[in-house]
Amino acid sequence: MPADADWARALHTLWLAAADMADVTGMASHVYALVRGLPGVTGVAGTRWTGDRPVYARSLDRGTEPLTLPAQPDPSPAGAARLRALLARTDRAPMLAERDLTGDDDGAFAPERDLLTGSGAKAALECRFLLGDDDWAALSVGLASPSAGDRMLPLQLRQVCEILVALHHRNLVGRSHERLQMEAAFLAEASLQMDESLDIEETLSRVARLAVPAVAEGCVVHLIRPEGRLLPVARAHVAATAQDWLAGIARHDAWLGRTLRAAAGGRQGVVLRGADLDGGPFGPRAGGPGAAVRALSVSPLRARGRALGTLTFLYQRDDDGISDLRFLDDLARRAALAIDTSTAYEQRRLHVAQLQHHLLPPALPAPPGLTLSAAYGVADASLDVGGDFYDAVVSGDRVALFIGDVCGRGAQAAAMTGLARHTLRTLLEDGARPAHALERLNTTLVREGVKRFVTSLVVVLTPDGDGRRMEAASAGHPRPLIRRAAGGVEEVPVSGMLMGVLPAARYTETTARLDPGDRLVLFTDGLSEARDDSGTMFAERLADAVHRCHAPPGDAARALVALAEEFRSAGDDDTAVLVAHIDTVKEGS
């Protein structure tokens, strides 16, 4: 018979073991062996219940490992009565009951009675305790006679049960803490994934992939299309072979379609299980992979008051593993925001591209003897219209080219870009010389009281033997380059005051001759000021790049912009390039 000190040591050992154990069932061996060793005890039996239904039974007659018996899930009136007695206690503490095993079996102590009489017990002491509202258990010892137990036995049995209750609560708290930790980590990872790309479908595919199997066995995302249809855009299933099945269900199943439409309009998600799944492709009555699906959750994707679609999870795990709706809806809300951001960005980008397009000539003319090419590179991250412009005006055998840049971006810069381009175009169509055209534009800009500077370079080409004579004037614009057919690259030394500042600015012209095969390159500072990682500007490489650019005449501008983009790691500005190639006799024919 263990002395009090021995019992204290035994309880202490139990606590220490509990610190290592993940759940109460892991404690079974320790508890049963300890109780079985108490004086007078012939056997130990335990039961776990949900309401009036037994979940499992355990017993230990000999040895140290208790035997766990499968549950018989039928409701038991005796179980209901035992639970009622337990709930009737105001302190909700473990209760003790003495059981006589010698009379007729009325089933009131089933299944423990059979388990204990097997070990020769004539009497039993039961300790019954609550774990949750209708989650309860009993630990009972068999005795050779009602008085065979030690006087300490009731106290000891009760202490063991109190430890089990405490462990159970500690584990519940631990599990819910772990779940919260998991959910927080998941939301953090999901948010990172949503930032990876502005492509909506790719983003949603990544989120679905991340969620399986962390959240559920399957995931489908549907978006509401402009015509009102719900279309699946992303899906993932833990089993590779089930993915096509899931894709098919997501697209074609009418039951799922109705379920999703109902949920899409709501403000909160729903979890469907059991009979909720009747008539659909999930649940034990469905065929194929859907049979294993026990529950479905559907959360609406909503942003700024608009229903965007649904986030659906398929669960094969039991209810314990299903996250609560608060978490699922939180995830859906974040996904909806990411979708909304991407959509807004995409629309804005489209508008900017359209506006920009209207500020540039639809096509360049093709004057005889010249091949013109132009390219425009839009700053990647920008959502504003840039201020670069260019155009070419042909009148008779005179070809005027111009390029320019309005400082800043946005609607105001766009309006001035339009004004500058059309003013220069009209003046040059009327035969204005380069310097005169710039002076007139400057006067207009100053008179309009604009708050922005404008730079521009105007070049007029006229036939000169087999080549061209070039007259150029600049208003604060980067100097053009000439790539000579004979070799070498020259900068044209032309400069002048930028426009929009001084009302009486005067411009001077610089002349040069272009031979057949020569190329004249006009560009904006987006090209020259592109920077690489080391901070070096493309300007330092520009002459070399122009020299080495062997693209055909019609592709020259695009090739230069591409070279600058390749070089660029910073200096995110729009870039315009206009190239005039003097055809050789062969090219011209």
Added chain:
Amino acid sequence: MSSVGEHARDVDLGRILVIEDSEEDAEAIERALARTHPSLRLDFVDRGEGVVERLLAAPALPGLILLDLNMPGLGGHTLLRSLRAQPALTAIRVVVFTSSTAPAEVDACYEAGADSYIYKPVNFTLFRTVLKGAVDYWQQSGGQRPPASSGPPSPAA
């Protein structure tokens, strides 16, 4: 050495082969599964070389392989293909895990014959949840792949 085309081998669903070159990650897997599936027996190898040969020679096959995709030497993709090229090893479920959710990477793994593709999160609790989800799934389906297509869906809309 077993020959190609030999009839189905004994598969031990209680055993998992972990192919992972990072000692830290292998330790994390061991720690996670010891907690969620204490009765599983784990074997660890730190490289893909020789795995197929050893499996072909083994008396019983593990039910599941956890395969790290990014390993030096014989990479995960190559190993996956050579595993799938062996009819004697078809009963083994292969769960690939990487730190990428890029759609192209996922597709490539499925094409190479992965049964599951799981994302390896940084957070340990999340990692444990993900591993548990994959292992539970394949244990509950008894190592069976679900049929690729199935019973009739409810009438189409």
